[in-house]
Each structure stands twice: as C-alpha cells, then as structure tokens.
Amino acid sequence: MTPEISGFSFPNDVHVWWSLMIVMYPYITGFVAGAFIVTSLYHLFGRTEFKPVARLAMATSFAFLLVASLPLQLHLGHPERGINVMITPHFTSAMAGFGILYSGYLAILVLEVWFVWRHEIILRARRTRGVKRAFYATLALGTYDTGPRALEVDHRAITLLAGIGLPGACMLHGYVGFIFGAIKANPWWSTPLMPVIFLMSAAVSGIALLMVLYQVVSKLRARAPDQPCVSALARWLWFFLILTITLELLEIIVMAYERSESWLIISELLTTRLQFSYVTMQMIVGGLIPLILLAVVVLMNRYLHERVRNTLSTVAAFLCLLQVFSMRWNIVVGGQLMSKSLRGLRSHYDPEVFGREGILMAITLFAAPFVILWVFDRVLGIEEPEAAAAAAPPARGEATEEGSIHAA
Amino acid sequence: MEHARHVFRVALVLGAVVAAVMVTRGFLVPKSYGMYGPYRYDNVVEQMNVRLPLHRGAAACGECHDDQAKKRAAGGHKNVSCEICHGPLGLHVKDDGSVEAPPVDRSYLLCARCHRKIDGRPARFPQVVLEQHVSGPLEGHACLGCHDPHSPKP
Amino acid sequence: MAPTSTTSLPVLQPEPATPTPPEYGRRQFLADVMRLSGGALVFIAGGTVADALAAVAGKPRGEAYSWDEHLYAYLIDTSKCIGCGSCVRACAAENKVPDGFYRTWIERYVIGMEQTHVDSPNGGKDGFGPVQVGFTATKSFFVPKMCNHCRATPCVQVCPVGASYRTKDGVVMVDTERCIGCAYCVQACPFGSRFISPVTHTAEKCTWCYHRVTKGLKPACVEVCPTGTRQFGDLKREDDPVRLAIARDRVEVLQGHLLTEPQCYYLHLDKEVR
Numbered sequence: 053m054t055p056e057i058s059g060f061s062f063p064n065d066v067h068v069w070w071s072l073m074i075v076m077y078p079y080i081t082g083f084v085a086g087a088f089i090v091t092s093l094y095h096l097f098g099r100t101e102f103k104p105v106a107r108l109a110m111a112t113s114f115a116f117l118l119v120a121s122l123p124l125q126l127h128l129g130h131p132e133r134g135i136n137v138m139i140t141p142h143f144t145s146a147m148a149g150f151g152i153l154y155s156g157y158l159a160i161l162v163l164e165v166w167f168v169w170r171h172e173i174i175l176r177a178r179r180t181r182g183v184k185r186a187f188y189a190t191l192a193l194g195t196y197d198t199g200p201r202a203l204e205v206d207h208r209a210i211t212l213l214a215g216i217g218l219p220g221a222c223m224l225h226g227y228v229g230f231i232f233g234a235i236k237a238n239p240w241w242s243t244p245l246m247p248v249i250f251l252m253s254a255a256v257s258g259i260a261l262l263m264v265l266y267q268v269v270s271k272l273r274a275r276a277p278d279q280p281c282v283s284a285l286a287r288w289l290w291f292f293l294i295l296t297i298t299l300e301l302l303e304i305i306v307m308a309y310e311r312s313e314s315w316l317i318i319s320e321l322l323t324t325r326l327q328f329s330y331v332t333m334q335m336i337v338g339g340l341i342p343l344i345l346l347a348v349v350v351l352m353n354r355y356l357h358e359r360v361r362n363t364l365s366t367v368a369a370f371l372c373l374l375q376v377f378s379m380r381w382n383i384v385v386g387g388q389l390m391s392k393s394l395r396g397l398r399s400h401y402d403p404e405v406f407g408r409e410g411i412l413m414a415i416t417l418f419a420a421p422f423v424i425l426w427v428f429d430r431v432l433g434i435e436e437p438e439a440a441a442a443a444a445p446p447a448r449g450e451a452t453e454e455g456s457i458h459a460a
Numbered sequence: 461m462e463h464a465r466h467v468f469r470v471a472l473v474l475g476a477v478v479a480a481v482m483v484t485r486g487f488l489v490p491k492s493y494g495m496y497g498p499y500r501y502d503n504v505v506e507q508m509n510v511r512l513p514l515h516r517g518a519a520a521c522g523e524c525h526d527d528q529a530k531k532r533a534a535g536g537h538k539n540v541s542c543e544i545c546h547g548p549l550g551l552h553v554k555d556d557g558s559v560e561a562p563p564v565d566r567s568y569l570l571c572a573r574c575h576r577k578i579d580g581r582p583a584r585f586p587q588v589v590l591e592q593h594v595s596g597p598l599e600g601h602a603c604l605g606c607h608d609p610h611s612p613k614p
Numbered sequence: 615m616a617p618t619s620t621t622s623l624p625v626l627q628p629e630p631a632t633p634t635p636p637e638y639g640r641r642q643f644l645a646d647v648m649r650l651s652g653g654a655l656v657f658i659a660g661g662t663v664a665d666a667l668a669a670v671a672g673k674p675r676g677e678a679y680s681w682d683e684h685l686y687a688y689l690i691d692t693s694k695c696i697g698c699g700s701c702v703r704a705c706a707a708e709n710k711v712p713d714g715f716y717r718t719w720i721e722r723y724v725i726g727m728e729q730t731h732v733d734s735p736n737g738g739k740d741g742f743g744p745v746q747v748g749f750t751a752t753k754s755f756f757v758p759k760m761c762n763h764c765r766a767t768p769c770v771q772v773c774p775v776g777a778s779y780r781t782k783d784g785v786v787m788v789d790t791e792r793c794i795g796c797a798y799c800v801q802a803c804p805f806g807s808r809f810i811s812p813v814t815h816t817a818e819k820c821t822w823c824y825h826r827v828t829k830g831l832k833p834a835c836v837e838v839c840p841t842g843t844r845q846f847g848d849l850k851r852e853d854d855p856v857r858l859a860i861a862r863d864r865v866e867v868l869q870g871h872l873l874t875e876p877q878c879y880y881l882h883l884d885k886e887v888r
Contacts, residue, residue, distance in 0.1 A: 060732035062806030063716045069797035069810060129795015129815030136775040136794055139488045142498050147774035147798055159474060193469040201463035209467060236872055237804035392806050393888055395732060499779035503789040508828045514708045515834045540840040544700045548707050573741035574698040579754040580722045581696045
C-alpha cells in the first residue's frame with residue numbers, strides 16, 4: 053500500500069528515515085538498562101529477594117548489549133563508516149556519545165561478568181582438558197586464586213562495578229531519550245521529559261523481560277520460581293509502570309492544555325494514524341491492563357496461590373513488553389509521520405519484510421540475545437552451582453508453604 | 461594485595477585495549493580535520509570544485525547568438541534568462557568546445573508555466589486564461605502563432 | 615583549444631553594485647573551463663589545497679579565493695514570485711538533484727479568512743496548475759524555500775561525525791566522504807531542507823551552489839529567476855543590495871522562534887508560512 057500524504061508536507065518531509073531498526077535500538081538498550089537495574093538491586097543495594105534472578109539478569113543485560121549496536125549499523129547509509137563515530141566524534145551531538153557510552157559500558161559489564169563468574173571459570177578450567185581447558189585458562193587470565201580473601205576482593209569489585217555500571221546503563225539508554233528530546237524541530241519529540249520517559253520504560257521492559265525469562269527458565273529446569281522473587285519483581289514492575297504511564301500521560305496533558313501550534317497536528321496524529329498503536333496498544337492493552345493485573349498481584353499478595361501469582365505476573369509482564377515496543381514505535385515512527393510543516397500527515401509506515409531494515413531482521417535481532425544466553429549458559433553456567441544442587445525439586449507442599457511464609 | 465593479583469591482570473588487559481584503540485584512532489583521523497572546526501577542511505575545497513558550473517548566464521549566450529540577445533534585451537523578456545527555456549549553457553557547449561543543440565519546448569505548456577492565470581501570481585504580472593486568450597484550440601504551438609518568445613510584445 | 619588567458623577574469627572581480635551580467639565571451643568561457651579542470655587536476659594529483667586554489671584562480675599563489683572576505687546571505691521577495699519553477703529546474707540540472715528530492719522548492723499559499731491551503735506539486739518543478747479550494751480565497755502567493763544556512767544551525771550541532779559544517783563565508787555543507795548516513799541532521803532541520811540521497815546514501819541539501827559563488831557566479835536558482843524574487847548577496851560588501859535590504863527593509867525569517875538564525879531573509883511573508 054503506497055503511503056499517502058494528507059494536508060501539506062514539506063516536499064522532502066514525506067519519508068520515514070528512521071526505520072524499524074531505530075525502533076529496535078532503544079528497545080534493545082532498554083533491556084540492557086532494565087536488566088542491569090534488576091541485577092544492581094541485588095549486587096549494589098543488597099536486596100536479597102532478587103538473588104534468584106541476579107545472575108540471569110546480568111547475563112541478559114550482557115547478551116542484549118552484544119546485539120545493541122547492530123540495529124544502528126544496519127540502519128546507516130554507510131555502515132562501513134560507522135566507526136567514524138569513534139574516530140572523529142562531534143561531541144555537540146548526543147549520537148556521538150554512543151561510541152564512548154557503549155564501549156565504556158561494555159567494558160564495565162564485561163568486567164563485572166568476569167568477576168561474578170570467575171569462580172566458575174576457574175572450576176571449569178580445572179575440570180576440563182584440552183582446548184576447553186586452554187579456553188577457560190585464558191579467560192581466567194592465568195590466576196587460580198579462589199580463596200575467601202580473593203572472593204572478598206571479587207565481591208568488592210562487583211559492588212564497585214555495579215555502582216559505576218548503574219549510572220552507565222542509565223546513560224546508555226538515557227542518551228537515546230536525549231537524542232529525541234533535544235530536537236526542537238520535531239514537536240512530538242521535543243520535551244525535557246523524553247530522557248526520563250525512556251529510562252523509566254527501559255526499567256519496565258527490563259523487569260518485565262526478567263519476569264518472563266525467570267518463569268520460562270524455571271519451567272525448563274523443572275523448578276518452581278521463587279515466590280518472594282516473583283512478587284518483588286511484580287512490585288518493582290508495577291512501580292516503574294506507574295511512573296512510566298504517568299510521565300507519558302503528563303506529556304500529552306500538558307501539550308493539550310498549553311495548546312501550542314503543534315497540538316492540532318499531534319492530536320490528529322494520535323487519534324488517527326496512531327490510534328491502534330498509541331491508544332489501544334500503548335495505553336490500554338499495554339498500560340491499563342497490566343496496571344490492574346499487577347495491582348492485584350501486589351496488593352493481594354498474601355492471598356494469592358502460587359499459580360495465580362505466576363500467571364498474572366507473567367501475563368502482565370508480557371503486556372508490558374508490548375507496551376514498551378509500542379511506545380518506541382509511536383515516538384520514532386509517529387514523529388516522522390508528521391511533517392514539520394505542521395500541516396501534513398503521512399498515512400502509515402510499513403516496514404519491509406526482508407531487507408536489512410525489515411521485520412525479519414528485527415525478529416532476528418530480538419531472538420539473537422536469547423541464543424547468546426543459551427551459549428552463555430553452556431560456557432559459563434548462569435545458575436550458581438550450589439543453587440542448582442540445593443534446589444533439586446522439593447516436595448510440592450513444602451515449596452508453597454515456604455513461598456507463602458516469605459510473602460507474608 | 462596478593463589476593464588481588466587477578467584484578468591487576470584484568471586492569472592490564474583493559475589498559476592495553478584502550479591504548480590500542482587510541483593509537484589506531486590517531487592514524488585514522490583525517491589530516492585536515494579540526495583545522496578550522498570539527499570538520500575536514502579539505503572538503504571545503506572539494507566542494508568548490510565539485511563540478512563545473514553548468515549555467516552561465518544570458519550574456520554568455522549573447523556571444524554567439526547576438527541577434528537573439530539584442531532582440532530579447534529590447535523586449536518584455538529582457539529579464540528572462542535564455543537558460544530557462546533552452547536549458548543550461550553547460551549542456552549546450554561542452555568542455556571540449558563541442559556543441560549540442562539544446563532541447564526547446566515549443567508547445568504552449570512552456571509558456572503556460574509562467575503565463576497561465578492561476579492563484580498565487582502577483583496581479584500585475586502578465587497572465588491570461590489561456591483557453592480564452594487563444595482564438596483556436598489550445599494545443600501544440602498555440603502561443604508561437606502570435607508571439608515571438610525572444611520579443612513577445614508587451 | 616583557446617590558450618589560457620592572462621588577463622584577469624571578470625568572474626573573480628567583486629560584484630558591481632547594479633546587477634548587470636558580466637561581459638563574457640566564448641573564448642573566456644572555454645578558458646575558464648580549462649582552468650577549472652586544471653585546478654581540479656592539480657588537487658587530484660596531490661597538490662596542496664593552496665596550489666589548487668591558485669590554479670583555479672589563475673593567479674599566483676596567495677591571491678586565491680579567501681573565505682574571510684565574504685559572508686553570504688540570501689533575500690527572497692515573495693511578492694514577486696510567479697511560481698514558474700525555473701529555479702527548481704535549474705537547481706536540479708546544476709546539482710544533479712535526484713528525482714523526488716528537492717534542494718529548493720516552491721510552496722503556494724491560498725488563504726481565506728478561516729482556512730489556508732498549501733501545496734507544492736513536485737516541489738513546483740513543473741510550475742503550478744489551477745487549484746480548487748473549498749473556500750473563498752482572499753489572498754495567495756508563492757514562497758520559495760531552500761536550506762537557510764543558519765548561523766546557529768541544529769543540523770551541524772547534531773552531526774555525530776563532523777560531516778556537516780558551516781564555512782567561514784557562511785555556507786552549511788555536508789562532507790559526503792565522512793557522512794555515515796544516520797539521518798540525524800535530516801530530523802533536526804526544522805525546515806525540511808535535507809534528505810538522504812538515494813545515490814550516495816549520504817545527507818544532501820542546498821549548498822548555495824558553493825562551486826559557483828566561490829568563483830563570483832550566482833547560485834543557479836538566482837541566475838535564472840526571471841522576476842528578481844531571489845537575490846544573493848555578500849554581507850561583507852558595503853553596497854551590497856541584499857545587505858542594504860536586510861539593514862533597512864522589514865525582513866523576516868522562517869520559524870524565527872527556534873532561534874536557528876537563518877540567513878535566508880524574506881520580504882512580504884505571512885503568518886501562515888512556517
């Protein structure tokens with residue numbers, strides 16, 4: 053279906069330059085930041101209810117980080133010149149910060165993964181032979197100290213890295229919000245709230261992803277998910293979702309109240325071109341319904357059966373994942389359906405199916421981190437060895453009792 | 461510190477990576493980058509020479525086409541550049557001096573682009589409702605029947 | 615082949631106060647062509663920038679074009695524009711602008727007491743036809759537009775690799791060798807002047823025909839404009855007509871509230887024009 057322009061758009065303003073790949077990029081870095089927030093809740097703030105997912109969260113953040121630069125490379129007119137951002141960065145541009153922020157955060161996360169998994173690396177180095185042994189030995193950098201003093205050093209390093217990493221992760225995603233928020237040419241993007249909205253919804257996406265992943269991984273290991281952890285995840289998800297929806301609504305409400313030049317075309321955009329993705333998906337299906345579901349999970353926690361808690365939380369988390377994707381779509385694509393003439397709207401944007409900026413590529417990019425997680429588990433093992441041994445399937449009644457005592 | 465040996469190792473590896481990146485970057489920054497600002501100054505000269513000017517102005521046409529130039533200068537089209545109707549001089553006289561006949565649209569459509577009466581044109585500009593202006597059908601070389609484009613009467 | 619002329623070229627003399635076309639012969643034209651090619655060749659063969667500039671100027675080194683001596687500005691009188699589209703066609707021919715994209719374009723405004731209709735069919739390249747609006751129009755006019763070469767431009771600010779820049783003589787350009795095609799500048803331009811070329815996959819826009827103005831010519835659009843709507847000037851010349859108009863007449867710029875300090879000044883704009 054060829055797109056049509058209603059009203060008047062500037063002749064060069066009829067294209068959607070920032071494609072599905074630019075929707076995927078903040079989606080993926082949102083997971084990086086959000087998953088890191090979850091792991092920091094344990095490693096930095098010592099909230100022990102998150103211990104069951106702490107390592108999974110760190111591995112998830114890492115897996116998504118490895119993929120994060122790909123949507124940008126695929127989008128560029130000259131991907132082979134992408135490295136120019138590191139060679140001649142022009143620092144008045146928020147986008148130039150990408151090189152520093154990405155490599156800086158990558159260094160921090162690699163280091164933190166190394167410190168957290170160092171013990172396993174050494175154990176595996178000792179257990180294996182041949183090529184595998186050489187591989188683990190290299191990873192261990194030739195030191196084999198696993199005594200309590202060394203582990204204490206590791207622990208302090210992890211806390212320090214988490215302390216630097218948390219603002220790093222927030223900046224890695226916050227600067228994306230700044231990229232949009234600081235464009236005065238586009239009134240749908242230009243707001244000081246944008247970096248904050250992006251960050252809050254990144255937290256939502258990360259926690260929601262961990263919730264779903266934790267349920268899936270528990271099923272795969274035939275082990276019941278730890279209920280205090282599930283209710284803690286639900287609580288924090290609810291909290292960040294409330295913040296996100298409030299900020300997103302606040303932006304609209306203030307715009308409508310101030311009724312400045314751009315409000316007429318933006319309200320038309322939201323109620324016609326973006327009616328499904330904004331009103332239906334972002335606000336109702338992805339906003340209102342998870343708010344209610346999570347309210348039930350959090351406020352009625354002590355009365356809930358384990359199955360109900362798991363199901364409601366997972367459904368709510370899945371809907372939150374849809375919410376965050378819709379929000380990215382509505383901002384990136386929505387902002388480009390509108391012309392800077394403030395008089396014209398493009399009918400729609402259909403991403404290509406094949407092609408380097410297409411739907412299949414987006415699906416691949418989303419699936420790739422899970423493949424990386426699987427490889428990570430094979431190479432390093434996500435679960436702690438003691439946890440795996442201790443949590444060999446307990447009696448059904450025992451688990452429920454334990455769960456409800458903790459949840460009370 | 462004995463138990464922190466692995467920390468020093470990893471710091472060393474990290475330091476080596478950063479150093480390698482910085483050194484490589486040094487080789488890759490273009491020489492004229494930063495001379496006058498955060499851009500490659502060589503490009504300014506490249507832009508000055510990006511192509512030869514294609515349009516040359518009406519006076520250049522007059523060197524070979526003196527008659528038409530004089531006629532035009534005395535009539536209502538004295539400010540209408542030859543290159544509007546006949547295309548840029550650079551396509552007519554090539555670099556090596558060879559000459560190729562420029563295309564010229566003799567149909568009424570060319571004249572209509574300026575002189576058809578439409579909303580937006582200043583009232584004092586000569587424009588007509590073409591269908592009422594010609595006595596016969598509006599087609600083909602309708603305008604040329606009465607008007608010489610080089611001196612189109614007032 | 616005509617020998618390289620030793621007389622100083624009219625092309626490089628300062629612009630006369632009244633806009634009369636310079637005396638220009640075929641011999642002169644061909645000589646020019648040879649010299650310009652020579653300059654390019656010197657540069658390509660590895661000569662320094664100064665050598666290339668000197669070769670182009672036909673003057674001994676040290677007297678080449680100096681960007682410190684100029685500061686360009688553009689004046690558009692919308693009350694004179696007839697919407698013929700000659701400027702759009704000339705620009706497309708001069709700069710090989712890809713089809714469907716526009717380095718300059720013309721918008722038509724048809725305005726009534728309560729409603730406004732704006733259109734720009736193919737950027738105005740083929741002129742305009744009659745238009746039916748569903749209301750009583752009380753005024754109508756054309757507005758030519760292009761890159762405004764702003765002094766505080768957001769497009770240069772957001773370029774992540776320093777491919778977009780502003781020269782000392784006030785022209786904003788894109789280094790197509792360094793541009794990575796991220797389209798951030800396209801998003802940042804409030805006027806819709808930029809696009810990503812489907813040919814080079816880099817950002818492209820009006821350059822005020824830098825390859826012409828640095829040789830004393832006018833941009834192609836100004837060269838062909840039959841009504842004097844478009845004028846190009848140098849703010850560093852005391853008697854420049856554009857400078858005088860900006861100094862004395864009531865001029866406007868597009869989207870002035872955004873404070874990008876555009877250098878395209880308009881006469882007789884209307885509140886409906888963004």
